[in-house]
Amino acid sequence: MYPFTDLTIKFKRLRMILPRRDFITAAVLWTLLSAALIYSTNLTAPLDNGLKDLKIRFSASYLRPQIPYDMLLVSIDNDTLVKAPYKWPWPQSYWAQLLRRINEEGQPRAIIFDVFFQTPENMTESEAKAEKEADLLVFAEAIKESKNIGLVALYEELITKLGPQLKTVPPHPLLRKNASFYGLAWQPIDEDGRVRSFILSDHRADENHIAWEILDFLGQPLNHAERVSAYKKAVALIDFSSTDALIGQLGIQDLLDDERNFEFLKDRVVVIGATAPVLHDYHQTPFGLITGPEIICNAFATLASGRFQLLNNGLWQRLFYYLIGIAIAIFIFTDFIKNNQRQMFILWLLMPVFLFIYSFLPLEHPPVVLTWAGYSLTAFVIFLFLRFLEISEVREQLLEGEFCGTIQKNFFPAEKLVDERGITCYGTCIPYKDAGGDYYDFFKLKDGRIFFILGDVTGHGLSASMITTVAKTVVLLESEREDFDLQRLLQEISLTIYNMTQKRRMMSAVAGIINPTTGKLQLISAGHLPSVLKDGGVANEIPLPSLPLGLSRKPRPFTTTEVDFPKNSKLFVYSDGIIEGVNWKNQMFGYDSFNKLVADLPAQNSLEEDAASLIECLRSHSQGRTFEDDVTLVIIDLNKEEQNEK
Known part of the structure; x- marks a missing residue:
């Protein structure tokens, strides 16, 4: 079996990234340094003399003849x-x-x-x-x-x-x-x-x-x-x-x-x-x-x-021991050894001990310093190439994540929804990474009712964003049905996530349908945080305990409720990134702080001002510490007075 398959593949990929001249330059520099170390005894003399001193002291102290x-x-x-x-x-x-x-x-x-x-x-x-x-x-x-x-x-x-x-x-x-x-x-x-x-x-x-x-x-x-x-x-x-x-x-x-x-x-x-x-x-x-x-x-x-x-400091002997170091360095990066870079560093630390012990064995004092030098130089060059490849792959992943985040942002409504019957919907999302695991949407259904949803996938990054893509697709497909139903929507999303991830990913979600004519709100939750309804200076939670999406192939009912929208009230739907925001003392923002801030928001504020005020308070609590989860907020305003005036 060819033992350098993985290393060969990596170098082929590297050749696609680096110009040929960079490989040639690196090879020439490595050859010149190697030739200088082998030919010039003055370069290795300090290390070799140090090794001799150590051997002499060790022998005099512990190997007394x-x-x-x-x-x-x-x-x-x-x-x-x-x-x-x-x-x-x-x-x-x-x-x-x-x-x-x-x-x-x-x-x-x-x-x-x-x-x-x-x-x-x-x-x-x-x-x-x-x-x-x-x-x-x-x-x-x-x-x-x-x-x-x-x-x-x-x-x-x-x-x-x-x-x-x-x-x-x-x-x-x-x-x-x-x-x-x-x-x-x-x-x-x-x-x-x-x-x-x-x-x-x-x-x-x-x-x-x-x-x-x-x-x-x-x-x-x-x-x-x-x-x-x-x-x-x-x-x-x-x-x-x-x-x-x-x-x-x-x-x-x-x-x-x-x-x-x-x-x-x-x-x-x-x-x-x-x-x-x-x-x-x-x-x-x-x-x-x-x-x-x-x-x-x-x-x-x-x-x-x-x-x-x-x-014996002969040229051929120096070359032989230098080549041994090169061979060891190359062997470290074969397919037989896992965690090559970690093993390379460990062996680099332990090799002087092994070489010191070996140096007592031959009749001729071996130039094992060259073995260590050959290993160090060769392993360092390979490490640099592989590190460059890793950085290139990370950069490519970041670019992919940035592009994926751009696509994901297009999933969100481009602007707030303003209905002539007095309903306004606004949402904002601050992803933890370029591509996040939070998803929100709101739009009018065919029958004139207004639908909204907010979901939070476990984890971050590209894998979580793929789940949100799936959720967005299911929402669009279900919304085309004449008999659009919240229970069936969440069950379809749950089954799709389960089939894709086999319980390795879950998603909490809260969705609702607003009937502007009746002022009724139908709300459903799948393991999500309780929504908060602000009525004047009071903020009340709407708890709907249930399990998240993606846990089972079998359809299961999710907790639902129907409430009347009080006059001039607002509904706040949010992700756990807000509640779990921490400062440098690892103190969470918490439910109490969030509910109090919602209750204290001025009634005349626009939805954008409410969202900006809440996010600003969260940033102030974090004391400059970056958010460790996606922060998503959807605010829905039902202004009955404005409706009546119209």
Whole structure:
């Protein structure tokens, strides 16, 4: 089954509304934005770096790896520099003494020197050469005797006009020969100035990170070593669990001041490096400023735990994850999922959580930010198109409603009815929407009597207006009969509404026939509000309880009555939109207010003035709040005195 039937139909309809150039423009903009996101890593770097920070903190707090080796940082701190017998940088002969003592008294499993050895600058060239060679031989011999020493090589990748240039400075050949292992100790700095990763291996320099080398020295193979070796340059994300768990740390001076501290070194992997601020070996990380030796400790903990992730920002990988986001966005709008736009928004909120969890699984840190970006951009474009289509449909419905309202207004009498025998009929209707559910009419029958009706359909809008159209049609057809009867009229309207709506719509109505000759009023009601008869300063209701129209297929009698029209009286027939008009305090206008206003209307007012006065009082009560139902009013005046004068 084709899963995009609904979406295809909507886009075909949209093509009928939008010009082709708008589709082409949208497609070009979407393509350009997508290409920029895929190709330019700088655009997604802030989000990706934020994801890395979140992963690093989450892993350090909740996924602390199990490391098979205890570690200890032996630091060159401020106290050590102050109390040392030499100014920094120390001669290598002094390092040889320290090294022998650490190995003899501490007996660590392995030692990593995160120190760059050089000749002091205040010596003459000949003195320096002789001193340096003597120190070098002493230090090299101490390294050879230890059989557990690792040295770091300087590594730096410079961005020049000619492109990236690699600069490496390995340890001195004699030291490198006597050391048990050596490797890189370099970590790239991201766009925001933070360190989150380290160079695991670089085939251009033919060297691995010192943390990998010490694992080999300790006899622990690196997980995924074959896949890592396949990379020209392998970069791994640092797990800062060691920093979060507070790495054990002792100053060199602490060891020298108290020999008992050497016991902390036994069978541990020891990293010796600078922590004094004056030596400027600090780096900004997700955990704040930490020293270079700490980063080596964290890198070793990352690899020793066997759980690490490589960073690969290749173009094809970025494209793959971006296409996944597009595919998810398109799937959301298939026929298999209901409430597409709601589900789209919910998934947009939940997707970062799913992507965050997934980002821990692959060996390579996945650019899931692009998946979220691809989903967001594609879903947003589809949403805009569908929203535009919805707005166009709503606009079309409004136009249809406006046109329907115009037609419906033609159902109402164009002007008031004035009979030479003293009867005047006037009506007004304010629909809640363009097309309303209220209907009123009055006209002369063939026998000279005057007929009037007011109906109120449940609901609003086009469906309600269709019912009024049906009622109008039945009224016109029945009025052509010689034996026109109110009971039969309402029964025909009720049956027609029932057959059309099957009880989903009802209509209340009040209708009447006035005999101007006799001054008699025949009134019938189908669940409508009681009409009000005004006689001088008194307003009396004419209650006719009954059920509304459209409830049953079977004909049922409706309540009727016949009354005499008092001299100079008026009959007010109205819809519930007047009684149920509310203000901002949700207080209804009510029957009492309406009846009192009717009673207080001046007798000399015209029907138009009466209607305007009642509507104005209703608006004043509403306090600017719009009417929430159709407001319809029909007023009938029987002026017997005027008739007698004529």
